[in-house]
Amino acid sequence: xxxxxxxxxxxxxxxxxxxxxxxxxxxxxxxxxxxxxxxxxxxxxxxxxxxxxxxxxxxxxxxxxxxxxxxxxxxxxxxxxxxxxxxxxxxxxxxxxxxxxxxxxxxxxxxxxxxxxxxxxxxxxxxxxxxxxxxxxxxxxxxxxxxxxxxxxxxxxxxxxxxxxxxxxxxxxxxxxxxxxxxxxxxxxxxxxxxxxxxxxxxxxxxxxxxxxxxxxxxxx
Amino acid sequence: xxxxxxxxxxxxxxxxxxxxxxxxxxxxxxxxxxxxxxxxxxxxxxxxxxxxxxxxxxxxxxxxxxxxxxxxxxxxxxxxxxxxxxxxxxxxxxxxxxxxxxxxxxxxxxxxxxxxxxxxxxxxxxxxxxxxxxxxxxxxxxxxxxxxxxxxxxxxxxxxxxxxxxxxxxxxxxxxxxxxxxxxxxxxxxxxxxxxxxxxxxxxxxxxxxxxxxxxxxxxxxxxxxxxxxxxxxxxxxxxxxxxxxxxxxxxxxxxxxxxxxxxxxxxxxxxxxxxxxxxxxxxxxxxxxxxxxxxxxxxxxx
Numbered sequence: 423x424x425x426x427x428x429x430x431x432x433x434x435x436x437x438x439x440x441x442x443x444x445x446x447x448x449x450x451x452x453x454x455x456x457x458x459x460x461x462x463x464x465x466x467x468x469x470x471x472x473x474x475x476x477x478x479x480x481x482x483x484x485x486x487x488x489x490x491x492x493x494x495x496x497x498x499x500x501x502x503x504x505x506x507x508x509x510x511x512x513x514x515x516x517x518x519x520x521x522x523x524x525x526x527x528x529x530x531x532x533x534x535x536x537x538x539x540x541x542x543x544x545x546x547x548x549x550x551x552x553x554x555x556x557x558x559x560x561x562x563x564x565x566x567x568x569x570x571x572x573x574x575x576x577x578x579x580x581x582x583x584x585x586x587x588x589x590x591x592x593x594x595x596x597x598x599x600x601x602x603x604x605x606x607x608x609x610x611x612x613x614x615x616x617x618x619x620x621x622x623x624x625x626x627x628x629x630x631x632x633x634x635x636x637x638x639x640x641x642x643x
Numbered sequence: 644x645x646x647x648x649x650x651x652x653x654x655x656x657x658x659x660x661x662x663x664x665x666x667x668x669x670x671x672x673x674x675x676x677x678x679x680x681x682x683x684x685x686x687x688x689x690x691x692x693x694x695x696x697x698x699x700x701x702x703x704x705x706x707x708x709x710x711x712x713x714x715x716x717x718x719x720x721x722x723x724x725x726x727x728x729x730x731x732x733x734x735x736x737x738x739x740x741x742x743x744x745x746x747x748x749x750x751x752x753x754x755x756x757x758x759x760x761x762x763x764x765x766x767x768x769x770x771x772x773x774x775x776x777x778x779x780x781x782x783x784x785x786x787x788x789x790x791x792x793x794x795x796x797x798x799x800x801x802x803x804x805x806x807x808x809x810x811x812x813x814x815x816x817x818x819x820x821x822x823x824x825x826x827x828x829x830x831x832x833x834x835x836x837x838x839x840x841x842x843x844x845x846x847x848x849x850x851x852x853x854x855x856x857x858x859x860x861x862x863x864x865x866x867x868x869x870x871x872x873x874x875x876x877x878x879x880x881x882x883x884x885x886x887x888x889x890x891x892x893x894x895x896x897x898x899x900x901x902x903x904x905x906x907x908x909x910x911x912x913x914x915x916x917x918x919x920x921x922x923x924x925x926x927x928x929x930x931x932x933x934x935x936x937x938x939x940x941x942x943x944x945x946x
Contacts, residue, residue, distance in 0.1 A: 444656065444659045465743075466742050466743075470743065470745070470791055471742075473816070474745060474790045474791045474792070475791070475792060478810075478811050478812040478816075479792070479809065479811070482811060482812070490812075491812065491817070491818045492817075492818025492820055493821060494811050494812075494820060535797065536796070536797075539800070539856075540856070543796070543857065543859070544856070546859050547856050547858050547859060547885070548855070548856070551883045551884075551885055555882060555883040555884070611875060614875045615872075615875050618872055618873075618874045618875055618891075618892075619871065619872050621871040621892055621893075621920070622716060622871030622872045624916055625715055625892055625912065625916065626715050626716065627662070627663075627666055627919070628670070628893065628912045628915050628916060628919075629714065629716070629908075630715070631666050631667055631915075632670065632715070632908065632911070632912070635667070635670055635671065641671060642670055642671060642673075
């Protein structure tokens with residue numbers, strides 16, 4: 423109960439410190455900002471990185487009798503994992519200005535694997551399904567809304583692709599007008615994105631006020 | 644016209660104050676506004692309700708890919724979906740692609756499990772529970788929180804082959820190999836192919852898109868709970884049929900809460916959300932009127 427009381431008060435005061443930035447930059451806001459960065463880094467490094475990743479996925483597999491629990495403690499040690507472990511250690515060379523180049527081996531390995539996977543999956547799961555769903559009949563018999571919707575989709579896709587085709591100047595009756603339609607589509611999508619962003623930020627504000635008014639001040643249930 | 648020009652120079656702190664009041668007043672003096680579920684939320688609810696697609700006891704993977712910064716938007720929908728799953732006797736397996744996702748999952752699981760168990764008798768009397776539902780649900784048997792794993796796409800790729808390899812322990816350090824939730828009748832290792840539905844509560848990158856990119860391998864139905872900012876981006880996956888449904892931001896959570904008849908923080912947030920939107924819309928209209936008035940004034944001065 424005491425812990426809950428302390429954490430609620432700390433949370434509420436830190437929230438108020440952050441809100442003071444709306445008036446102007448000040449030491450209270452800076453304190454909250456620095457505290458957040460410090461606590462996040464410490465928590466991520468100790469509690470999460472070590473206990474949820476390094477210990478179960480590396481140490482417990484190389485030295486199961488010391489770090490694993492249950493039947494996993496009787497498993498055969500996987501010494502092959504020493505190689506990725508060493509690759510991980512190479513990243514620490516980034517702290518040395520003379521030897522920071524050593525960490526590039528690890529970065530190159532991660533980039534190679536990630537790019538290899540991403541190239542295949544991007545085409546297979548993003549590009550092809552989206553292109554497939556953009557190929558739709560312009561006239562759907564008996565369904566006026568469906569026809570209109572498909573027309574909007576096809577015109578929008580073509581016009582936006584035209585807009586991003588930079589090998590030809592966006593002038594003339596065809597290129598110029600179609601690119602203009604593309605700009606309109608993009609403007610509408612930016613408007614939708616802005617509206618959604620405002621909605622999201624208000625939701626976050628509601629979350630904070632909910633915390634302050636219910637958990638801290640107990641003014642609402 | 645002059646009043647609009649004066650409004651253009653209004654100190655921005657007045658705008659903050661109005662927005663704050665538009666949120667605080669409806670929270671202190673609540674009144675209900677109707678919440679109408681949209682198609683994407685209704686589709687997700689329908690999919691979880693479908694006993695053919697998800698028979699009782701089906702295990703579902705829920706990835707908590709957000710941190711406290713997005714918690715007010717994503718936790719309400721996560722809690723609503725978890726409560727619905729418990730009522731349907733589905734078994735949620737929670738993981739995370741984001742470092743503090745495991746902590747977010749823990750908070751949501753505890754809230755949802757308490758909500759389910761405290762309303763068990765009422766729900767049972769109303770016939771709103773699946774036949775196999777139990778009054779008390781257990782960790783490791785009916786649900787589990789596996790915590791965070793690094794790797795994003797590589798993490799998901801590993802899950803496609805064997806859950807136990809990336810997750811030898813759950814978030815609290817308990818061995819997963821002995822957990823009943825992962826047991827297969829034929830003794831096979833638990834893999835993504837044993838999951839009935841994948842849901843990712845996504846705040847940015849490394850969320851549902853990592854599961855979509857591996858869809859060719861796991862071939863499981865997917866759904867998303869996303870922040871409002873991501874709604875336009877993820878709607879393309881709904882349109883292409885890659886997602887069976889989606890809850891977008893706090894309104895998505897409110898819609899899901901309405902469908903499961905359990906009003907929570909999502910529904911409570913809808914009145915302040917609507918009022919704040921009205922205030923912002925008014926400011927945008929006044930701002931534009933002020934801009935037009937200023938342009939006219941300048942034109943008059945030049946002319």
